[in-house]
Amino acid sequence: MSMAKCRVCSQTIETTFLGKLIGTTIRKDKKQHTVCSKCQKKLHEQDIKDHL
Numbered sequence: 001m002s003m004a005k006c007r008v009c010s011q012t013i014e015t016t017f018l019g020k021l022i023g024t025t026i027r028k029d030k031k032q033h034t035v036c037s038k039c040q041k042k043l044h045e046q047d048i049k050d051h052l
């Protein structure tokens, strides 16, 4: 299992014991970007896209 990093804050995103990311993925420019749950709560989706 690879370690995913948040594209906004660069922190490693934690996973559940099943390996599911605690956070979300956002599609931009045909790529999936991983975002941690903290940044997901803090920022709106458009704001996150502006950070990518």
Ligand SMILES: [Zn+2]
Pocket (backbone or CB within 6 Å): 006, 007, 008, 009, 010, 011, 035, 036, 037, 038, 039, 040
């Ligand atoms: Zn983050």
